[in-house]
Amino acid sequence: MECPHCGVDFHDQWIDTFLQGPRGSIPWDNEALRSKYWGHSVTACTKCNMPIVEIGAVTVDGNKVQRVTSSRWDRIFPPLGAIRPVDPIVPKYIANDYIEASLVLSLSPKASAALARRCLQSILNEQGYAGTDLARQVDALLNESDASRALGQSLRTIVDGVRHFGNFSAHPINDRTTLQVIPVETHEAEWCLEIVRELFDHFYIAPEKAAQRKAALNTKLATAGKPPSKG
Numbered sequence: 001m002e003c004p005h006c007g008v009d010f011h012d013q014w015i016d017t018f019l020q021g022p023r024g025s026i027p028w029d030n031e032a033l034r035s036k037y038w039g040h041s042v043t044a045c046t047k048c049n050m051p052i053v054e055i056g057a058v059t060v061d062g063n064k065v066q067r068v069t070s071s072r073w074d075r076i077f078p079p080l081g082a083i084r085p086v087d088p089i090v091p092k093y094i095a096n097d098y099i100e101a102s103l104v105l106s107l108s109p110k111a112s113a114a115l116a117r118r119c120l121q122s123i124l125n126e127q128g129y130a131g132t133d134l135a136r137q138v139d140a141l142l143n144e145s146d147a148s149r150a151l152g153q154s155l156r157t158i159v160d161g162v163r164h165f166g167n168f169s170a171h172p173i174n175d176r177t178t179l180q181v182i183p184v185e186t187h188e189a190e191w192c193l194e195i196v197r198e199l200f201d202h203f204y205i206a207p208e209k210a211a212q213r214k215a216a217l218n219t220k221l222a223t224a225g226k227p228p229s230k231g
Contacts, residue, residue: 001052003045003047003048003050003052004052005045005048005050005052006045006047006048006050006085007084007085008045008047008048010045010046010047011046012043012052013043014041014042014043014054015041015042015043016039016040016041017039017040017041017042038055038056039055039056040053040054040055040056041053041054041055042054084098084099084102084193084197086098086099086200087200087204087205087208089204089205089208090200090204090205091122091126091204093122094119094122094123094126097115097116097118097119097122098115098116098119098193098196098197098200100115101113101115101116101119101193101196102193105186105189105190105193109184109185109186109188109189109190110183110184110189112189112192112193113184113188113189113192116189116192116193116195116196117134117192119196120134120138120162120192120195120196120199121134121137123196123199123200123203124137124138124140124141125137127141127149127203129141138159138160138162141159142156142159142160151202152202155198155199155202158191158194158195158198159195159198159199162192162195214229217229
């Protein structure tokens with residue numbers, strides 16, 4: 001699973017415990033009453049060592065409480081701030097907005113989306129798509145003619161979709177309304193964060209990795225007495 005604290009995937013191993021039911025003891029022979037009992041499962045991320053707790057209706061095998069069921073009662077209790085790590089190559093002022101948007105996602109999708117939109121506009125401004133209207137900046141990005149900066153098709157599709165997110169067309173975003181809070185669904189706010197993360201990779205992380213690979217190649221070429229790569 002993906003750790004809600006640090007965002008790293010790890011192999012989860014849960015410890016299951018019975019919590020409480022309507023009569024204080026589990027009626028093992030009564031299936032209807034048994035469904036009203038609760039258990040909780042706890043695991044810890046092997047990377048950051050932070051705890052993750054899930055609560056739900058228990059399943060029973062003999063007299064033993066098993067892993068909580070996949071039912072409509074289940075929920076994982078996320079940390080109040082689930083930080084999504086950002087590569088240090090991303091400008092700090094943009095990374096800070098993104099981290100804050102991640103922190104408030106579970107508490108207020110609308111606030112998270114407002115911060116994520118500001119991240120998007122900051123990225124576009126920083127990359128030279130200047131303007132005061134985010135919709136026009138998105139258009140400029142999608143119409144980029146420089147092949148080295150143009151988005152791939154899959155990324156083009158999701159960035160193009162941002163104009164429909166949160167009734168985008170009915171709420172123009174400009175310098176004065178960048179942090180405007182508008183009604184959004186949780187999945188829309190989550191989607192906006194994913195778009196920003198994809199743009200982090202496109203504009204900052206991937207080019208930096210390419211530059212590092214080229215520098216390593218040139219070092220090897222120099223050692224061999226050959227001219228540097230022109231690519």
